Amino acid sequence: MKTIYLDCISGISGDMTLSALIDLGADISYIRNELEKLPLDAFTMEIVPVIKQGISASYLQLDIEEPHHHHHDHDHHHHRKAADILQMIEQSTLPERVKDRSRLVFEHIAEAEGHIHGIPAADVHFHEVGAMDSIIDVIGVCLAFESLDAGRIIASPVPTGQGKIRMAHGLYPIPAPATAELLTGIPLASLDVEGELTTPTGAGFLKALADSFGSLPPLPLRKIGYGAGKKDFAHPNVLRVLFEEQDATEETVYTLECQVDDISGEALGSTMNRLFQGGALDVYYTPVYMKKNRPGTLLTVLCRQADKALLESILFRETTTFGVRSSQWERRILSRRFETLDTKYGPIAVKLGFEGGTLYQVSPEYADVEKASIHVDQPFVDVYAEIKHQAQQTYSS
Known part of the structure; x- marks a missing residue:
């Protein structure tokens, strides 16, 4: 099983997560093709290499073509409501696990926004987050996980930043109320920075998709990716993602x-x-x-x-x-192998347990040993021990 570790050294946002996963090796053309099948406005998505405080990272350049209509608001309306986004995901041809993961992220974000504004989650409008951007970020990230075949997602504690942020409703404290709501139950990290490090979309990923939080699991590290945020701070504004694979055993x-x-x-x-x-x-x-x-x-x-x-x-x-x-x-688990051993009692099946080149277990087949022991009128344990010894000599070389 493949494990992806989200190392939120400078917080987490939608575009940072998507660019980091593409930097790690997720296939951008697969992500683009799947997104283009959805009823969304035309967009272009490119990855641009950037340097953030000495770290080379990938930056997501997303351009959305605004359709020119008189009923501008009316026309955009159907992209915005949480219920409509969930319905669009449901009716899409996206892979099953991508649907499940995307739906979960949107449900959590809508629930948090709804809770703050005092409206049902289904009626939440995604105007604050920039509807199209967040739809592309969320579904794009779930497609990136699919492209990497990520079975398990683990995240580090996350810093939020501090200070105030200007939003549609006025000046809000950081973390923004929706972000704070989504971060309940998630371990926070302290990083003394003025500015918003973690966005509602980023917090939504942690809330909906992370199986657990903590330090990097002691598994072999295969690859590392860096995704760049839009802002520049005195520290590298990147999300680091690490890709680990469990041994087959x-x-x-x-x-x-x-x-x-x-x-x-x-x-x-x-x-x-x-x-x-x-x-x-x-x-x-x-x-x-x-x-x-x-x-x-x-x-x-x-x-x-x-x-x-x-x-x-x-x-x-x-x-x-x-x-x-x-x-x-x-x-x-040991890798198992079955062999037929020629013994003085005739052919006997044995089950062998290896790890690497080391033979750990030798287990002669009970029924064969019993038949042989009855045939030569010897105690079962003696025949078993003799066959096991012969098998160890034969196969441990």
Whole structure:
């Protein structure tokens, strides 16, 4: 799985995020082509190399052609309302994950703006943010994540800047009210700078898309990109994005759990079969004592994210539980290989577990060993140990 880390050293805005991801390697022509399929005004989008306080970065040059109409306001109106933007995303041919992510960002921004102005989120107009710019920034960033195949997004704590900013409604404190609203629950960083470092769109990305906040995860670093902001400060006004890839041997798995005290052993046996058919990596039952001292059973299921929803519904359908807990775990796995070993007992299947070139596990196939041990009338453990030893000699070279 690919992880993108947003290093908000100088805050975060829509155009900075888009240019940083393109600098990192997201395909600008893919982003442009997908955006051009949407019912938007004509625009041009280029990346310009710039230097910000000694750091070379990419700057997003976005030009939107204003259509010349008499009903100027009326004509633009349909781009502006949050409900219309969400409907446009819904009806588009954008990839599913891009739709989900874009929708989430707009919902969060609209909710924050609505909360401040005291109107329903659906009626919020995106005039403050510059409707077209923000639509292109938001959907563009979600397309950039898609182009990079980002499964997980992590962000650093974020500085907001300080002072006042002139807006349509007058002079506002920084962070602007909508930005502050979106940053609730997000760790802030202090940076003593006059000016707006984080915009509502940037805060919307953090709120809607970041899976977690903190320092860079200890994974191999593959690439780094820099996106430049419009303003110049005494520090480099850039967003840094880092691209990490988990080893093939590292994967994220989910643990699903529930416990029941009013279900028969037969029903549990059948449930286990169905869970395995539904793609569970492992299923096990643990005896537990529950309230009123009733002996019960704790059901534990290990699965991949793609199978999680199906397995949860199997648990609801096949057992008497009213809730399923889930937690996310990182697991490191050995790459597996099956070999057939020629032994004095005949051919025996063995399962081998490697990491790199190192052989860690050798597991002879139970059924083959049992058959051989009965055939020569030897204890199972002795035959097993002998075959395992021979396999280790054979395959660890």
